[in-house]
Amino acid sequence: MIDPNRTISELKELRSLTADENGAQRIAWTDTWLKAREWFLTKLEGLPVEHHIDAAGNRWVTLRGESEQSLILGSHLDSVPNGGWLDGALGVMAGLEILRRFAAEYEGRPPVTIRLVDWADEEGARFGRSLFGSSAFAGTATIDLDRNRADRDGIRLEDALRRCGIEIDRVGDAQVEQKDARAYLELHIEQGPILERLGLPLATVLGTKGVERHSITFQGQEAHSGSTPMGDRRDALAAAARLALEIYPIAQKHKDAVCTIGSVKTFPGIVTAIVGRCEATLDQRDLDANVLATMLREAQEASERFAGELGCTVEWSRIWNIAPEPFHPDLINRCEESIREIAGTSVRLPSGPLHDAAEVSRVGIPTVMMFVQSLYGISHNKIEDTKEEHLQLAIRAMDRLAAKAAAWVADNAI
Amino acid sequence: MIDPNRTISELKELRSLTADENGAQRIAWTDTWLKAREWFLTKLEGLPVEHHIDAAGNRWVTLRGESEQSLILGSHLDSVPNGGWLDGALGVMAGLEILRRFAAEYEGRPPVTIRLVDWADEEGARFGRSLFGSSAFAGTATIDLDRNRADRDGIRLEDALRRCGIEIDRVGDAQVEQKDARAYLELHIEQGPILERLGLPLATVLGTKGVERHSITFQGQEAHSGSTPMGDRRDALAAAARLALEIYPIAQKHKDAVCTIGSVKTFPGIVTAIVGRCEATLDQRDLDANVLATMLREAQEASERFAGELGCTVEWSRIWNIAPEPFHPDLINRCEESIREIAGTSVRLPSGPLHDAAEVSRVGIPTVMMFVQSLYGISHNKIEDTKEEHLQLAIRAMDRLAAKAAAWVADNAI
Numbered sequence: 001m002i003d004p005n006r007t008i009s010e011l012k013e014l015r016s017l018t019a020d021e022n023g024a025q026r027i028a029w030t031d032t033w034l035k036a037r038e039w040f041l042t043k044l045e046g047l048p049v050e051h052h053i054d055a056a057g058n059r060w061v062t063l064r065g066e067s068e069q070s071l072i073l074g075s076h077l078d079s080v081p082n083g084g085w086l087d088g089a090l091g092v093m094a095g096l097e098i099l100r101r102f103a104a105e106y107e108g109r110p111p112v113t114i115r116l117v118d119w120a121d122e123e124g125a126r127f128g129r130s131l132f133g134s135s136a137f138a139g140t141a142t143i144d145l146d147r148n149r150a151d152r153d154g155i156r157l158e159d160a161l162r163r164c165g166i167e168i169d170r171v172g173d174a175q176v177e178q179k180d181a182r183a184y185l186e187l188h189i190e191q192g193p194i195l196e197r198l199g200l201p202l203a204t205v206l207g208t209k210g211v212e213r214h215s216i217t218f219q220g221q222e223a224h225s226g227s228t229p230m231g232d233r234r235d236a237l238a239a240a241a242r243l244a245l246e247i248y249p250i251a252q253k254h255k256d257a258v259c260t261i262g263s264v265k266t267f268p269g270i271v272t273a274i275v276g277r278c279e280a281t282l283d284q285r286d287l288d289a290n291v292l293a294t295m296l297r298e299a300q301e302a303s304e305r306f307a308g309e310l311g312c313t314v315e316w317s318r319i320w321n322i323a324p325e326p327f328h329p330d331l332i333n334r335c336e337e338s339i340r341e342i343a344g345t346s347v348r349l350p351s352g353p354l355h356d357a358a359e360v361s362r363v364g365i366p367t368v369m370m371f372v373q374s375l376y377g378i379s380h381n382k383i384e385d386t387k388e389e390h391l392q393l394a395i396r397a398m399d400r401l402a403a404k405a406a407a408w409v410a411d412n413a414i
Numbered sequence: 415m416i417d418p419n420r421t422i423s424e425l426k427e428l429r430s431l432t433a434d435e436n437g438a439q440r441i442a443w444t445d446t447w448l449k450a451r452e453w454f455l456t457k458l459e460g461l462p463v464e465h466h467i468d469a470a471g472n473r474w475v476t477l478r479g480e481s482e483q484s485l486i487l488g489s490h491l492d493s494v495p496n497g498g499w500l501d502g503a504l505g506v507m508a509g510l511e512i513l514r515r516f517a518a519e520y521e522g523r524p525p526v527t528i529r530l531v532d533w534a535d536e537e538g539a540r541f542g543r544s545l546f547g548s549s550a551f552a553g554t555a556t557i558d559l560d561r562n563r564a565d566r567d568g569i570r571l572e573d574a575l576r577r578c579g580i581e582i583d584r585v586g587d588a589q590v591e592q593k594d595a596r597a598y599l600e601l602h603i604e605q606g607p608i609l610e611r612l613g614l615p616l617a618t619v620l621g622t623k624g625v626e627r628h629s630i631t632f633q634g635q636e637a638h639s640g641s642t643p644m645g646d647r648r649d650a651l652a653a654a655a656r657l658a659l660e661i662y663p664i665a666q667k668h669k670d671a672v673c674t675i676g677s678v679k680t681f682p683g684i685v686t687a688i689v690g691r692c693e694a695t696l697d698q699r700d701l702d703a704n705v706l707a708t709m710l711r712e713a714q715e716a717s718e719r720f721a722g723e724l725g726c727t728v729e730w731s732r733i734w735n736i737a738p739e740p741f742h743p744d745l746i747n748r749c750e751e752s753i754r755e756i757a758g759t760s761v762r763l764p765s766g767p768l769h770d771a772a773e774v775s776r777v778g779i780p781t782v783m784m785f786v787q788s789l790y791g792i793s794h795n796k797i798e799d800t801k802e803e804h805l806q807l808a809i810r811a812m813d814r815l816a817a818k819a820a821a822w823v824a825d826n827a828i
Contacts (some may be wrong), residue, residue, distance in 0.1 A: 073781060192641025213685055224793055225674035225697045226623060226766025228608025230665050232791065238662070241655035248652070251644050260639035261651055263683045264692075271627055271676045271733065273794075278678075280687040283639045319685065338618040352640025364812065375649055378688075379638055 001104075001332075002192075003331045004395040007097045007111035008388060014039060014077075014093070016087040023382030024085055028078035028121035028132070029160040040118065043096060056136030056172035057120030057166045061096075062113060063103055069413055070113035071406045072365075073098060074356060076122035076133075081391075083123075084189075084384025085393075090372070091187045093120050094395045098402045113180065114410045118286045120166075134356035135176040138363045142163045143168055145314045158243060183331060184360040184367040185249030186264045189386055191353050194273040201390040202342075202397055204335040205369035208358040209256075209272045209285035210292045210324035216243070216303060220312040222276025234311035235267055237275035242306040243299070247282070250298045256350055257286040257295060260378045287350035325358040329403060331368035338400035339370065343393050370398055415518075421504075421511045422802060426455065428491075428507070429493035429499040433690045437796025438499055442471075442492035442535035442546070443574040448512050450491045457510060462522035469587035471534030471551030474512075476527060477517055483827055485529035485820045486598045486779075487512060487812075489548075490536035498603075498798025500805075504786070505601045505811035510807045512816045516586060524565045526823045527594065528816075530639075533770045534580075548770035550588040552777045557582055592720065594822040598746060598774040598781040601812045603800055605767050607791030615804040616756075616811055617763045618749040619783035620690040622772040623670075623699035624706045624738035630657070630717060636690025649678055651689035657713070658722040661696070661709045664712045670764055671700040671709060677716060701764035739772040745819060746780035752814035753784065757807050782819075784812055 018026045018036050026033045035058060044051060044061060053062045064072075095116040102110045118135075124130030127149040130209020135141050149157040149167055158168045195203055220236035240261075247259035260283045267277040282299060288290045300316060307314040332348070339346035349371060361367035372394035375385045386394075432450045440447045452474060457467060458475060464745035465475045467493035476484075485722045489505020509530040516524045533551075538544030541563040561582055563571040572582045586679045609617055628806035654675075656697045674697045681691040686704035698714060714730060721728040746762070753760035763785060789799045800808075 012530075026664055044446050077696060079715060088542055176501070188640065189765050191638050192643070193637075193646050194641075194643065210642070223607075223791060226625070226672065226699050227604065227608075227793075228766070228791060229606070229608065229670070230610075230662055232607050237658050237678060241658035244651050244655035245659075256643070258640065258642070258644060260686075260688055262639055262680070262685045262687050262689060264651060264678050264689075265683075266678050269677045269679075271697050272674075273676050274674055275676060275678075285640050285683050291720070352642070353638055354640070377637060379641075381571070381636070385542070412723055 002097055002101045002396060002399045004392040006334060007093045007395050010093050010303070011085060011089055013265055014089055023192040024079040024080040024083040024220060025081060025126060026077055026124065026368045027080040027081055027126050029126060029164055034164065035079050037345040038273055040077060047100065049099065049102055054177050055166070056133045056171040057161070057164060057181050058133040058137060058174060058177070060177060061099065062115040063110065064097055065113040066411060067112045067410065068180045069182045070115050070180050070403065071265065071409050072115045072181055073402060074117035074119060074184065075186055075188060076119040076356060078121055078123050080123050080125040080380045082382055084379055084381060086386055087188050087191070087379050087384060088122060090189060090391070091294065094187050094232040094398050097237055098399050101399060109400065110406065112406050114406065123357055126151045131354060131356055133174070134359035136171040137177055138203055138359040139172065139175045140359060140362065141171055143171060143278060157166055162315050175321065178363060181365045184357060184365050184404045185398070186355060186369045187369060187394055188355060188369060189379060190371040190374045191379035192374065194349060194377065194378060195371065195373035198347060200345055200347055201373050201393045202339045203347045203371040204332055204339060204352045205327060205371055206332065207287055207324060207326035208346050208351045209287045210289055211321055211354065212284045212292055212321045213319040214282045215317045215319055216280045217315045218278045218281055218307055218312045220276055222312065223274045225263045225272045228274060233274055235274050236278035236312050236339060239306045239310045240264060240278040240280050243280065245304050246302045247299060250295050250302070254286060254291045255292055258352055259284045259299065281319065285352050287322050287326065292324065322354065325361045327368045328366035329362055333388040334404040334408065335368045335370055335401050337403060338397045342400055370394065370401060416511055416810060418806040418811045421507045421809050422805055424457065424507050425499060425503055428503055433499065438493040439495060439745045439771065440491055440493040441495055441667045443540060443578055447492050448578065451532065454491060461514065462515065465596055466826045468591050470547045471575070472547040472551060472588060474591060475513065475530040476515055476525065479527040480523040481526045481827060482594045483596045484529050485816065485823050486529045486531055486595055487790065487816060488533060488598065489600055489602060490533040490770060492535055492538050492783050494539040494794045496796055498793055498795060500603050500800055501605070501793050501798060502536060504603060511809060515813060524820065525741035526546065526820050527699055528820065532644060534828045536770055537705040541566045544769060547588070548773035550585040551591055552641050552675050552773040552800040553586065554586055554773060554776065563640055566648055596826070597607045598771060598779050598820045599810035599812070599815060600769060600771040600783045600821055600828055601808060602769060602783060602785060603793060604785040604788045605793035606788065607786035608763060609680060609785065610789065610791060612734050612761060614759055615787050615807045616753045617761050618722050618746055618753060619702055619741060619742035619784040620737060620746065620762050620764050620784055622765045623701045624703055624736055625768065626698045626735045627707055627733040628696045629731045629733055630694045630696055630723055630777060631729045632692045632726045634690055634724065639686045639688060643683040647688055649688050650692035650726050653724045653726045653728065654678060654694050655718050656694040657694065658704045660716045661713060664716070668700060668705045671705055672766055673698045673709060677683070689787065695733065699766050701740065703738050704705050706738065710778055725811060727775060736768065739775045741775055741782045745780050748818040748822065749782045749784055749815050752811045752818060754767050756811040756814055784808065
């Protein structure tokens with residue numbers, strides 16, 4: 001029998017071990033993260049499992065079944081600085097509880113192999129490269145780009161990895177873990193306000209939205225705030241301000257689409273000068289690739305129109321992008337059934353945040369995620385929280401889904 | 415006879431002595447500024463003048479006349495970092511040429527006393543306190559506020575002054591220099607685009623605009639860019655963006671009024687988070703105190719309306735303000751006559767930038783300023799420039815004005 005309360009008390013134990021007064025500090029490749037992973041190992045004692053760390057730092061726990069074909073449950077123990085107690089850790093610890101249930105139910109030998117993975121550095125909080133471990137698993141690692149990333153103290157990613165026993169040139173070898181993988185499930189907090197607003201505990205996740213992320217620079221003319229008439233100004237901030245407002249109608253034409261300007265920098269940025277240069281970032285997301293492309297084109301056209309009307313120029317530079325990743329329809333249906341059986345009502349949502357599940361899905365491994373309600377829609381913050389009754393429902397629904405998915409893997413054995 | 419070309423060649427000599435490839439570096443209280451002042455002293459050799467540095471670091475050069483009652487010509491040798499060759503220096507060097515003309519014309523003894531002042535630290539570039547020397551002269555120094563100002567290397571104003579022989583607790587003694595002051599004249603580059611657009615070389619300055627300078631903080635809610643629907647956002651940047659656009663209609667209701675948002679900072683300021691807090695600066699200026707008060711009220715009301723509509727709050731904090739300072743009507747008329755006589759056409763303008771003249775006028779010393787055209791409206795930049803033919807007209811018109819003002823001082827002798 002699954003014991004959701006054991007998982008909740010383990011999550012609290014992990015919090016007391018790895019959080020300070022500002023929140024969780026399990027930043028990947030740090031001592032606190034290593035401590036969390038050591039603690040996790042102690043929880044495997046007595047279980048009939050094997051475990052190892054792969055070439056990219058992902059930890060794999062394997063409960064061998066009658067078949068080599070495997071169902072994978074996963075998430076990440078790493079957090080952002082000053083993070084919450086559930087983001088990532090919930091999925092790993094729920095997965096462990098489900099692994100225990102499979103081991104007990106089948107006396108250590110379930111029909112298919114059940115694996116639990118703790119992905120390395122999902123957050124990318126220290127070196128700016130998120131989904132590090134899962135992208136290595138998927139074969140989409142970008143080592144040449146990432147090798148020289150450094151943290152704010154100037155420590156290079158390559159050196160931080162080596163300290164944890166990982167050689168950066170070999171992280172691609174983590175692809176061997178794809179062998180016999182037939183399905184992947186991930187439970188995560190929603191990190192948004194939708195379930196709370198709907199009054200529902202759980203959602204079936206349809207996929208992860210694609211992302212277009214750009215840096216936008218408006219160039220006008222720096223000039224003295226006191227001596228330059230309003231009509232003679234080439235105010236780069238005014239152009240950026242128009243774009244900061246225009247992204248709302250651009251996104252709101254489409255259900256679930258989002259556009260965000262998260263950073264604006266003004267140069268010279270002093271009280272007595274008109275802004276000569278304004279740098280902004282734009283993040284756009286949707287589950288539909290066509291919607292995403294339309295929003296990008298509309299934002300670019302709007303920025304050029306505003307720049308032209310205000311005597312400025314504008315340049316765009318792509319920071320990063322990723323295609324939408326729709327999840328597997330059979331697993332989506334099973335996830336929805338599981339939620340209905342445990343909680344009565346399910347809803348289908350796309351995920352705005354990226355997750356390791358997107359990397360797994362991208363290589364063709366059937367994947368689905370389940371979301372549990374986040375209070376206040378807040379994450380990446382120490383006030384991140386979820387009601388305990390919702391955590392209990394989530395762990396039970398996820399266990400139900402794992403049972404259905406294991407049966408599906410067995411039925412679809414190659 | 416006045417020799418404008420001598421002044422222009424002296425200004426070029428000063429530039430070669432104190433500028434690098436990025437522009438003028440005569441920042442007050444630095445070695446380069448001290449070098450500029452030493453160089454200036456060499457230009458006094460052979461002139462029948464006395465000179466000294468007052469308690470606030472202002473340098474006074476005095477050509478004693480038949481009467482103690484004095485006409486003061488002034489400006490400043492200090493510059494911003496990477497500044498232009500004319501901002502400040504033009505007024506000092508033109509004043510020196512006019513002093514030479516008075517000395518020659520009256521064989522060292524003009525009817526009234528003629529003084530030239532090189533104000534200390536007009537720009538406030540290093541410690542953020544502009545009009546330092548002239549405010550000490552005027553008795554409006556703010557020593558208790560300024561004492562602990564530090565530059566970006568952590569050097570305190572008090573210590574930087576001491577290194578230049580100035581004791582911060584005694585700067586108020588510079589008020590003794592007010593004695594017998596009966597008129598003050600200052601020639602300066604316009605630092606704006608109006609004269610260039612009008613095709614005129616010179617302007618009579620009506621006064622300096624009052625300034626209201628505030629820091630405005632919009633507080634919304636930081637949230638994940640991917641998981642927060644557009645309609646659920648409390649986007650502090652959107653509120654600031656609406657204000658950045660609204661200041662245009664607020665200012666444009668009034669001739670010559672200006673409003674500028676020069677700095678915007680976003681927090682947390684990362685590409686993946688909705689802006690939870692946005693800090694902006696607002697600088698508002700007009701020559702009419704009622705217009706200034708109206709613009710401030712309208713900006714405050716607009717900011718509250720925008721914050722309310724976007725689920726944010728807003729707080730205002732005054733950084734600094736100064737009342738408008740209209741110049742003396744008799745001297746305004748004489749300035750206009752002088753410009754007409756030398757250049758044919760005059761125009762009257764308020765000054766958006768502050769000048770030491772405002773501090774002098776504020777204590778009741780009749781004051782006027784003359785502007786000469788700035789190319790491209792640019793200052794505080796190495797590309798700041800003025801046509802040599804306009805510099806020649808400016809020095810000649812200023813000499814004409816000084817003659818009229820000296821006669822006016824004599825006629826109005828107390």
